[in-house]
Amino acid sequence: MSVVGHIGTAVGPHETPPPPPRKGRRLLPYLLLLPGGLWLTIFFAVPAVQLAATxxxxxxxxLQQGYAMTWEFxxxxxxxxxxxxxxxxxxxYAGIATLLCLLLGYPLAYAIAQKANRFKNLxxxxxxxxxFTSFLVRTLAWKTILSDxxxxxxxxxxxxxxxxxxxxxxxxxxxVLGLTYNFLPFMVLPLYASLDRLDGRLLEAANDLYASPARAFAKVTLPLSMPGVVAGTLLTFIPAAGDYINAELLGTPNQYMIGNVIDSAFLVRLDYPQAAALSFLLMAxxxxxxxxxxxxxGTDEVL
Structure with missing residues (x-):
């Protein structure tokens, strides 16, 4: 007969239960989180609160006379x-670019993960x-490619x-083409990470059960790669929705996105309350x- 120790391990009747972890070990996880927590507090939480007040x-x-806090909702x-x-x-625009990135990125990620073999790293x-090149330089290159x-x-x-x-x-x-090109890697890399973990034996089992390649993909490959699909679409859609460089360089005022409006309100019109309100609306x-x-x-792995 054995009894359960106070830390959840089974010990014999004449055995001494192991000592509880020292205080330093209990604090170690929190100490490891401290640098990241401070970074987020200083460079995200504090500016977000200031932006909300603005x-x-x-x-x-x-800007010259100053702004008064009037709680102007x-x-x-x-x-x-x-x-x-x-x-x-x-x-x-962000939705179309995300869809194009998914259609282009999924076959590429699958080829790298499952077919590239020794060329995978390359x-x-x-x-x-x-x-390795500036976002601005890449967009200017597309301006040259798409020129009349x-x-x-x-x-x-x-x-x-x-x-x-x-x-x-x-x-x-x-x-849309500029957004697709600039954010395509954000789609490919999560898809690759998900597809690279795919167990090939599952596809072999599907073939043994006489599943066609299309059915094996729909029933095995795609469901198992959904964490990568969700992560890739989020990493692509979120920055694309707030982008303003592509619309500025590749479009006209008729194609301006909300990022262009926020940029103009902050830096040209100096209408800080409206710019801050637009920023919070976009974030919400x-x-x-x-x-x-x-x-x-239904994918909890990306949370």
Missing amino acids: SLYDPSGS GNYADALSAYWPHFLRSLL MLVCVIAPF NGWLVGVLRDIGILGSDGRLLATSAAV IILAMVFVYVKRS
Whole structure:
């Protein structure tokens, strides 16, 4: 017969239970979390609180005369009513770019994880190689590629997809293409990490049960890779929705996203209350969409 010790381990009737962990060991996990917690507090929590306070300032103030805290919640309603088309455009562009990244990134990630063999590391380097170049430089390169005198527009005109005066630059398509290119690695890497852990024996079992390749993919590969799909779509959609560089360089004011409006409000018009309200609205909308998406996807591994 044995009794259970106070720390949950079984000990014999004449055995001495092990001593409780020392205080230093109990504190070790919290000490390891301390640097990251301080970083988030200083560079995220404190600025977020300040931004929330700024969004409630009296909008009639100015940078020179100062702003008064009047708890002006109407700033949110005014900002939303004035710029709701930019919110919709941002979500639409980000959604299309995320879908394109998924369609392009899934086959690439699968090929790297399951088929690349000794070329796996080389292909991964090729995926992350664009990160060695500035985001701004990459977008400027797309401006050259999509220009009216560029080779791509010339080819599309020759094969009849574009008319003689058709163009890609300064269109919604250019902005979406720029978003897709710049954020594609954020989709590929989580997908690769998920597919690389896939147990090949499960696919062999599906083949032994006479499942077609398409059915094996739908019943085995795709469900097991859903954590990567969810993580990749989140990592792509969230920054794409707040981006403003692609719309600034590849589009016109007709393609401006909410990030362009926030940038202008902060740095050009110096309307800090409205800019802060727009920032919080964007953050609230994205958080709500992410919460619903993760819950509906049924994938808890990304939380």
